[in-house]
Amino acid sequence: TMSSPLSFHHRVSSKSLSSFLFIAVLFVCLLYLSTTTKANASSAPITISSIKNSPYIGKIREILSDKLDALSWNEKHDSILTLLKLKQPLDTYKTQCQTLNEIETLDSLADVYHAVAVEVALKCSHSKHFDALVEKKVNQFFTQVAKDHGNASMQDYYYFARILILKNDLFKSFVAKHMADFKKVFSYLGQQDISNVADASYQIEAITALSKKLGGPKVDTVFDALFAASKYVSQVAHQINPNTSLKDVSLFARAANKLASMSKITSKFPKKVNEIMARILLNTNLTDAAHDPKSFVEHAFNQVDAIRALESSPIYTPVLIGDVQLDNEHHKLIVHARDISGNIPKDLKLKRAYSAANSKTYILEDEKLKVDHDNLVLDFSKDRNAVESFGAKVGEFIFEFATKDDYVVSRSVKFSTNVEVQSFEMLIYEKSQYPQVISRQPVQYPNEMPHITVETAQQFLEVQVSLSMKDASSPVTPQQVFIHFYPHFDSDFARGRTFKLKQSTLGTYALKLDLSKDDEDFRPIDGDYAVELIVGDSFLTQPIQWNVGQIRLSFSKEYEPTEEEKHWTVRPEIVHIFQPSEKRSHGIISLFFSGMVLVPLVAFVLYVLKISGRNMFAQLPSSPTFFFANVALQACIVAMIGVLILYFFSWRILTVLKCLLTLAVLAGFIGAYALRGVSTRRIERKAGAE
Known part of the structure; x- marks a missing residue:
């Protein structure tokens, strides 16, 4: 049958409308998926594999192609070695080998190290001109350090050690010429006083690098230096915190790994530090430094270096536990966890779970977590105690997870309610x-x-x-x-x-x-x-x-x-009553009796002075010395009487005794001298009478 034009038009319109709606729905779904993918990518751990697939590589290659000649040796080192560690081809940058052959001078030991590292990374052929330049700079540093008894920065020590390691021929000839001084300088390196993360990292890397060349821990000098480095790494490790810079994290992670491979610091090293460093890496976004090429390549190098160090850490490979959720409807514990490589840690287990209000009674203990899609899941539906405890949805629960290294990480889930x-x-x-x-x-x-x-x-x-x-x-x-x-x-x-x-x-x-x-x-x-x-x-x-x-x-x-x-009750007011004065006689009567007491005393003193003075003066020799001695003796007697009077009125007994003792000693010496003069006068009179 023939359909009418109207019905045909109606069918075509319906078909077009259905197609349009289908395309619109498909577009919305794709938009949602792309948004979700971006959100997940931004929250996913930054690992070596994720950096390889990120636009960071293209950014570094862009910087190297546009500004390679304008970059410093430090920036060239960071860029090229980042690509090398990410296993990227470096043939494009072989032109730098010619630059090394033509170089005339290097300003610092840091430039020497970065240039040598670039030469080794690009596998450049040996250049006698460049090798002579490197040897000259190394000799200058060594001579200065030996002269100053090891007074140099830890960073320069690190550069010195790394150059000798990378230039093996230079190391052999250098040690053959300066073996005694070299061991002395090496001992200086272990005696340095370290107080910050960067210096400790440089010191550890320098010691571990040179230790392998000097015979390892069996050599006494090497053992002492390694022991000092182990001591400092344990002290400085506690300075690592969420505010530590990315560069310090990279230095410390690499240094701790190298030290752990040569000495037994695993038991002393706080594993919490590796977890903190891992979180710093995951929270670092290189896009923040993308506007500055120099800052970008430095951040990229430090991030890749730190991730590689933590991935192969003999101390503790950090496991980062994120959200912990309780699905009470299905009686499941859902844990989002990743290691530094971005993989799900299959060896993670739940050591114990308990209520914050009762930490002595465990709800769950030693339970194995199973991988379910992108998370680790524990099904506790068959544990009646756990179902009842978690099902109440009241209070705070503590979950302790143990890694394969027996490092315990705690997370809490808190249910708040009205x-x-x-x-x-x-x-x-x-x-x-x-x-x-x-x-x-x-x-x-x-x-x-x-x-x-x-x-x-x-x-x-x-x-x-x-x-x-x-x-x-x-x-x-x-x-x-x-x-x-x-x-x-x-x-x-x-x-x-x-x-x-x-x-x-x-x-x-x-x-x-x-x-x-x-x-x-x-x-x-x-x-x-x-x-x-x-x-x-x-x-x-x-x-x-x-x-x-x-x-x-x-x-x-x-x-x-x-x-x-x-x-503490209130007491009546205290009224002070003083003892009334005793009755005394009239003042005139008191003076009369005082006079009666003093008159005989004064008469006695005057009589003594009169008699003694007459006799003494009568028998004085003609010598003026004996005359003054007699006068001084009389003065001492008067002074003693004065001291006694002062004691009666105001002086203290100790002061009076000191004064009387002094006057008595003085009077003794003067009296003896005066009496000798009297005796001499008598002898002279007797001689004249005869």
Whole structure:
């Protein structure tokens, strides 16, 4: 049958519309897949294989083709060796061999090393001109170091060692000429004081490089240097942190590997450091340095160097554990983990899993993880304890994973939830041999309960609380559930009392309170008390502090302060009463009696001075020396009397004794001299009389 033109047009339009919709849906799907792929690529670990397939290689080749001659030897070294380590062809850059043959001078030992490394990487034929230039620079450094007793930077030591390793013929001739000095310089290298990551890395690389050439750890000098390097690597390892630069990570990873291959530092080296370095590498994005070619090639070299070092680490190949998820619907633990090579670590196992609230009871222990697509999965559906513990979706769980090197990595999964009070009831019991409930006060959260009165002497309270999750109405068991009483008539909250409710069943708490018992924290004073319910725990999104209402407590006896409170009560004001003065005689009478005492004393002193003075002066010799000695003796006697008078008024006994002792010694010497003069005068008189 012939169809009408209208129906034919209708079929064609429908067909075109279907085709258009199909193409549109296909385009949206492709767009989504491309977006997802990009997102996954950006979050995937950066490994050697991912760098090979990334635009980094093209960027490095672009820099080398455009600016090869303008680059420094350091930048040429980083670029060419990065491509070499990524196993890229280097035939295009063989022109640099001719540049090395024609080079006239190299400014520093660093330039010499980078040029030698480029020569070895490109497999250039030996050039006598370039070799002579290298030997001259190495001899200059060696002579200067030997002269300065090893005073050189660790970086220059590293360059010196690497040049000798790369230039084997130079090393043989050099050691043959300077063997004694060379060992001395090598010993200086092990004696350097190291304080930072870069210097420690350079020192370790220099020592390990030269140690192989000098005979290994069996040689005493080499053993001492390796021992020093092992000591420094353990100290400096603790300085590695998430803020460490990419260059320091590259240097340290490479140095630690070389040292571990020659000495037993595996047990001393903190494995956590390798994990930190691996995370630094994975968080480094070379696109940030793409605008600066020099910075880009340096970052690329350091990143590739560090990844290669960590991939072959004899200490610990880091395993990076990312997200840990609990799929309670299928009873599975899903772990996203990768090693530094970007592979799933098949030897990873779950060492233990436990609740943060109870670390002594393990929920899971020594479980093998299985590979499932891009993740590691543990099926715990047959473990009833794990199903119940994880199924509650409450609290924080700690998962400890062990690598094949027995290095433990911990991750936590925390479930936060809101809690509501399902029921609250306050019961009043009558005290008897068989207590019975005389009042029951249920309260619906968050309302307030009616005002009640409790005679604490004849009654006691019981509080019952039931808690559940806000959304699921499932019972929960927070660790902290308290009932708090504080007086309304006093703002001092220290006079209140907080009681911890005890868990009776799952999600239910209860406590019996006898408030009549004496308690140092709770003053039994009659009055209205506010009642608060406090619920808290680490898994709660928001704690509960509910003002339940007021309760009147009657203690039926007057409050008696405790001994401690009595000690701090206000005392009456202290009034100081001084002893009244004793009755004394009139001042005139006192002076009269003082005079009667002093007159005989003064008369005696005057008489002594008179007699002694007359006799002494009468018998003085004509010599002025003996005359002054007599006067000095009289002065000492007067001074002694003065000291005694001063002691009577104000001087202390120790001062008086010192002065009297000094005057007595002085008077003894002077008196002896004066008496000798008197004796001489008598002898002269007798001689004249005869």
